[in-house]
Amino acid sequence: MSPVVPITPNATGMTEERVGGKAMGLFRLVSLGLPVPPAVVVTVDDEGSFETLPDAVSALGEPLAVRSSAVGEDAADRSAAGQFESVMGVTANGVAEAVRTVRASATSGRVAAYRGKAAVPMAVIIQREVRSTRAGVAFSRDPFTGDDTVVVECVFGHGERLVSGTADPDRFRVHPDGSVEARLAVKEGSLRLARTLRDDEVTAVAGLARKAEAGFGRAVDVEFCFDSGGLWLVQARPMTAL
Structure with missing residues (x-):
């Protein structure tokens, strides 16, 4: 399977273990026909080769928001919302570095203090940023x-x-x-x-x-x-x- 998956109603391989809680939430919203800005998710099993990311996100438009989707991040019994980095205002050419920044936040000191020593499987959402009023x-x-x-x-x-x-x-x-x-x-x-x-x-x-x-x-x-x-x-x- 491709490590970069468009979040669409017909997406395959969408499990929380592979794409994290936040991306699964977006997938459910999209599948319900609710209005969600276009997005892709870099799965937890990606090996860190991001050369193709600019092409993969080109159809989303700019600027882009790059956000964490850790496994268990939004679980009802142990919400970790806000523990990981997000990078806003990203261009297609800068998306690989933004993904690395978000991934690196999985091993930050504040995350370790919150979750203990357990490793955090980290997927990353790349989504068209909404210029919200x-x-x-x-x-x-x-x-x-x-x-x-x-x-x-x-x-x-x-x-x-x-x-x-x-x-x-x-x-x-x-x-x-x-x-x-x-x-x-x-x-x-x-x-x-x-x-x-x-x-x-x-x-x-x-x-x-x-x-x-x-x-x-x-x-x-x-x-x-x-x-x-x-x-x-x-x-x-x-x-x-x-």
Whole structure:
């Protein structure tokens, strides 16, 4: 099998042991027909010869996001989200070096401290980077109560501002009857009182989260972003809070 696999509904050889948890999440989303930016995955059994990578990713477009997909990285019982490197704004010619950087993070000190001495099998996702204007995360169930209410958190710009805690998100709750409850964060500058998402956009995000839950067969959280072309999902994993 080729060590570089396009993440498409008809992809073969897609197992978590071969492509890692994050790539499997994208594969499930794509297989459900949900909107995911085009991507390929460099499998864990790749031997480190990256000469053909520029050709393999040329159809994705630029810039590219290069991210880890370690085996067990997004497992519900031991989430390691955020422990590995990601490289953004990558060109096709720079993708091999970015893959090496992500792979090297599997042996970093912080990963060793988190996971102990066990080796981490590492696949790598190469995906068209979304130039997001708004981004966030949606929980298909209330992460605190487990109720059938979708909770959506969103910030302006890139999702890293939410993940890193540098921006307080707007928080929306979409109830089973379709009603939307909003709690808006105080923001900086001209966006101080601006709302990140309209009700119809919140409802669209919640709908994708519910479809993902149905397809995964369990509660999930999904990372989403909006660009000039609309709404995209860039990650999905089992919820760890329930």
